[in-house]
Amino acid sequence: MTVMAKPRPTGQPGYSETLPRAAESAAVARRLVRTALAAWGLEDQIDDAVVVITELVSNAVDHGRLTSIRVVVSRPTEDWVRLAVVDRSMAVPLMRTDTNDDRIRGRGLLLVDRLTERWGTDRYRWGKQVWADLRCESAR
Template sequence: MTVTATPRPTGHPGYSETLPRDPESAAVARRLVRTALATWGLEDRIDDAMVVITELVSNAVDHGRLASIRVIVSRPSEHRVRLGVVDRSKVVPAMRTDSNGDQVRGRGLVLVDSLTGRWGTDPYRWGKQVWGELKCEPSQ
């Protein structure tokens, strides 16, 4: 597996990795996010970022179409970190607000919504990227 990193505190890309579309990839994605945030001095955002990336990867694993997904961690500005997962499905995720009975699954985007400043979907001709942005202040 190849991890691409840039030494700059902001800009694109930050860190990214192509992973198999299986549940075990969430652990690799969490390590990638932890590395990026630690490098950027944003350790105080790691816990929330772990939950967000886990939910985004889980959705891509459940709904993607091909054998791989791409995890992207970027810093579009000094005060934001963007966590994204790219898959080959064009289906736009919808946040569930119903209780969904006793089922535990199906409410991940509610968590993403509560932990991020904003989240969304960027459609591509061949799929999409679902992302969430965390507000952050760099450590001094």
Template sequence: MTVTVTPRPTGHPGYSQTLPRQPESAAEARRLVRTALAAWRMDGLVEDAVTVVSELVANSVEHARCASIRVIVGRPTANTVRLGVVDRSKVLPVLRTEFTSIPLRGRGLLIVDRLTARWGTELYPWGKQVWGELWVEGR
């Protein structure tokens, strides 16, 4: 799959890549995140960022019903990195805080919530983007 690098008004390029809606796409999403953070010299965010994008991809793989997803890595401000996954599902994600009998399932957004400064969902006429933002201190 081709990586798209797009100039942004903040002066920092945005990175995006369309991937198959498969669990294996999380590895490619992590590579994209590492590439962007290396280009921006933000290596200190890598561990949290790859965990966040992995969880966002996993949620989209499980809940979306289309053949592909789009991973987006951007810098809306000099101090902010936004990781997003776009799919064609209009079903909003739900942050669960109570868990039942299925071990290790349903905790993805809880992990995203704990690792990001904020997260949310943007609805589109044809689907949604679930995103999380990491903030860089002292930049």
């Protein structure tokens, strides 16, 4: 008798990893995103997703308080992929709109805003989660 595995709901398993609050963690976060999206058959989303996670990790590295951050890649529904970074800072990220400035840094959230359908911050007593949602290509 063959036993068939019961299908798991979309997003199971999720992908997350605790990483050092260091610039080098962006590379690990990109690998995690690639792995998750490939497992879900969403390879066409990888290019935008790795840019987004790089920017979210960069902000957490620059503005976080403790020595670690948590990267989360989930698929809450069939139509969405959520990329998130959790840190212990209470500072809420703000999107810069002064694009006439010569500064190279500080425009990452503009990229996040352009590459995703929506993004935001969930605040907690101990810190925050900054997240960005990509609509799955099949749902567009």
